[in-house]
Amino acid sequence: MSRRDKAIDPRDPRALDKCVAAINEFSGFSLRGKGRDERERPSRRDVEKMIIGFGKYGGRSSGRDSSTGADSSPAPSGVSVSLVRGGVLISWSFPLNESHRHTEVWRATTDSLTEATRIGISGGSQFIDMAVDPATDYYYFLRHVGDSSGPFSSSAAIKSAADPFFQSGVLVGPDVGIAIDTSGWQNGGRVEVEFSGVFQSYTEWDATNSVLKAETGDAVYVQLLRDGSVVASATPTQHQTSNTGPNGEKRYIHQLNALLTDTPPEGSNIYTLRTVRIYPANSDSYSVQYKVSGG
Structure with a gap:
């Protein structure tokens, strides 16, 4: 022997x-x-x-097969999936075998490994799948590759987010509002309202007494309401005094640029975006361009 x-x-x-x-x-x-x-x-x-x-x-033990010299790859562990903006984040625990090279990520739309196709590899412990369709069920399978390919993980399932919400248009004043329904948003994302406009206003002219009343100040401002309550508002960022009007009243030109944001709680929420003017009788008609995004 x-x-x-x-x-x-x-x-x-x-x-x-x-x-x-x-x-x-x-x-x-x-x-x-x-x-x-x-x-x-x-x-x-x-x-x-x-x-x-x-x-x-x-x-130390490394999982190496003493009969072949090959370092076997373990089954993936700690696998989790979560939604990120525009895609799905897949995470797992990094393997400790010495020969580990990368991890393969496979995906299917049913809980079946035979239907899965490889969508990428990662040398770390995370992978972001950005090639997803809206509101679709996905099943992810992982396996580590070293000297040899290890076994697949169990499936990790998730439904991708719906299409990001986008809405744009023009608010024609005064006191005109539009509705924003966020009840179908997958991520409960925040409402972002971008708007801009130029407004004109005048001081009050008292024809009876031939005198000017108090100046109006900011002519128009915009409000974002949720379920009837104001959650954000903005007033013009600047104004300048121009020539006087035909009756001696001062004319103001206002510039409004702002971004309103709000993060809705879970559940159905109806937002309203509206404009408000302080002295309706002395404000010219106006319009506000807006863009709403979220989801």
């Missing part, structure tokens, strides 16, 4: 001394001095056995 190769016992100081001596020997130095028995010098094979670590005291 042939003798089985054994690793050094880290508890045996003589074995450690032998390993140190071998390293010094191959690096061109000697701590033994001359005249020692050549048979005491360790061979290259001896050092290989020390380093490779066959037997009881070999290094």
Whole structure:
């Protein structure tokens, strides 16, 4: 019976001394001095056995098959999926096998591995799938690849988000509102309203007494309401005084640029975007361009 190769016992100081001596020997130095028995010098094979670590005291377990030398890939663990803006984020625990190269991501629209196709690979522990259709059920399967391909994970299912909400138009004042229904939004995302406009207003002219009344100040502002309550509003960012009108009243030109945002709670929410003017009798007609996005 042939003798089985054994690793050094880290508890045996003589074995450690032998390993140190071998390293010094191959690096061109000697701590033994001359005249020692050549048979005491360790061979290259001896050092290989020390380093490779066959037997009881070999290094840490790495999943390597001792019969083939292959490092087997484990089944993926810690797999999770979540929605991100425009796609799906897939995460997993990074494998510890030494030969790991990457992780394959497979996807199907049914819970069937045979129907799945590979959509990408990742050298880390995350992958973002941006090639998704709105409101679609997806099933993701993962497997690690090293010296060989490991087993697939169980499926991780998720429904992709609906199409992002977008609405645009013109508010023609005064006091005209439009409705924004967020009840179908998948992500409960925030409402963003971008609007701009130029308005004209005048001070009050008292024809009876031939005097100017108090100046109007900001002529128009915009409100965003949810379920009838104001959640955000904006007034003109600047105004300038122009020439007086035919009756001596001052004319104001207002510039309005703003972004209104609100994050709705869960559930159905109806928003209203409307304009309000302070002195309706003395404000010219106006319009506000707006764009609403969210979802």
